[in-house]
Amino acid sequence: MTANIRTVTPPKNFDTFAWKWMRYSGIVLVPLVWIHVLIQDVLVGVHAIDLDYVVLRWGMIGWQVYDILLLAFTFAHGMNGLRQVSNDFIHAEKARKAVAWIIFVLWLVISAIGAIAILAAAAKNLAAVQ
Amino acid sequence: MATFISSLQTTLKGYVAYRGREGHISFIVHRITGLGTLLFLLVHILDTSTVYFFPSLYEHAIALYQSTPFMLGEIVLVFCVIFHGVNGLRIAWYDMFRPGAWNITGQRKSVRTTFMISIVLWLPAAYLMARSLIIHNFLDA
Numbered sequence: 001m002t003a004n005i006r007t008v009t010p011p012k013n014f015d016t017f018a019w020k021w022m023r024y025s026g027i028v029l030v031p032l033v034w035i036h037v038l039i040q041d042v043l044v045g046v047h048a049i050d051l052d053y054v055v056l057r058w059g060m061i062g063w064q065v066y067d068i069l070l071l072a073f074t075f076a077h078g079m080n081g082l083r084q085v086s087n088d089f090i091h092a093e094k095a096r097k098a099v100a101w102i103i104f105v106l107w108l109v110i111s112a113i114g115a116i117a118i119l120a121a122a123a124k125n126l127a128a129v130q
Numbered sequence: 131m132a133t134f135i136s137s138l139q140t141t142l143k144g145y146v147a148y149r150g151r152e153g154h155i156s157f158i159v160h161r162i163t164g165l166g167t168l169l170f171l172l173v174h175i176l177d178t179s180t181v182y183f184f185p186s187l188y189e190h191a192i193a194l195y196q197s198t199p200f201m202l203g204e205i206v207l208v209f210c211v212i213f214h215g216v217n218g219l220r221i222a223w224y225d226m227f228r229p230g231a232w233n234i235t236g237q238r239k240s241v242r243t244t245f246m247i248s249i250v251l252w253l254p255a256a257y258l259m260a261r262s263l264i265i266h267n268f269l270d271a
Contacts, residue, residue, distance in 0.1 A: 023221070023222040023225060023226055024222075026215075026219070026221075026222055027219065027222055029218075033211060034211070034215060037208060038255070041204055041255075041259065042255045042258050045259070045262045045266075046192065046195045046200075046201065047196055047262065047266045049192055050188075051185055051189060054181045054188070055181065058181075075171060075172075078164070078167065079168070081164050081165075081168065082165070085165065088141050089137060089138050089141045090134065090137060090138075091133070092134070092137075110172065110175055110176065111175075114175040114178070116179075116182070117181060117182035118182075
């Protein structure tokens with residue numbers, strides 16, 4: 001089979017950045033998400049998880065950092081994936097932009113809610129130490 | 131709206147009618163597993179946030195996750211996460227390091243390998259989760 005390689009220079013726009021983001025974040029997400037799922041779903045199990053368990057976990061700075069990274073990488077990867085899938089189904093430029101904005105706002109709001117919950121737990125722990 | 135419906139139909143018809151064998155199947159499964167994981171993730175961020183915002187609600191969320199249908203869903207979710215990860219690594223590897231190796235015969239082989247790796251990784255996890263489901267929801271009840 002002859003190798004048919006041609007070099008193209010992709011334009012430096014948002015979609016090129018998003019395309020790269022899906023690959024780089026994906027590589028980071030495999031260990032990040034798999035370790036999370038292995039511990040919480042497979043080894044610990046949902047029957048051993050309660051409020052105290054989460055509070056205890058968020059009492060440790062290491063797991064807080066871990067969960068912040070998890071939140072940042074997974075949701076940005078997932079919501080950008082949703083945007084890319086939506087571009088397959090929506091062809092009108094105006095509608096595409098509108099859907100992209102809705103996805104962006106949804107991403108921002110839900111990420112903020114998650115981040116506040118994790119960081120507030122940190123603040124509470126700090127207050128308890130002092 | 132009419133144009134939206136027609137573009138929706140065009141894309142869906144293309145998804146079904148395209149006969150790309152392994153490459154086609156991995157594309158469809160990658161999308162379904164990705165969107166499925168995203169749907170769970172969205173709910174999961176919000177339910178875990180109740181630990182801080184409405185702690186009393188968190189116990190209800192966990193009780194729901196401990197029910198049999200949700201635990202079966204969890205087993206499916208773990209397959210989605212494993213397949214999406216393995217297949218994603220395959221795509222990233224070809225795109226970033228071996229773009230010249232994107233050819234039909236190579237892709238067919240790598241898709242089959244991807245499914246095999248995913249199932250081999252999933253089976254022990256599925257066994258442990260199914261075991262936990264039977265112990266907690268059927269033997270212990």
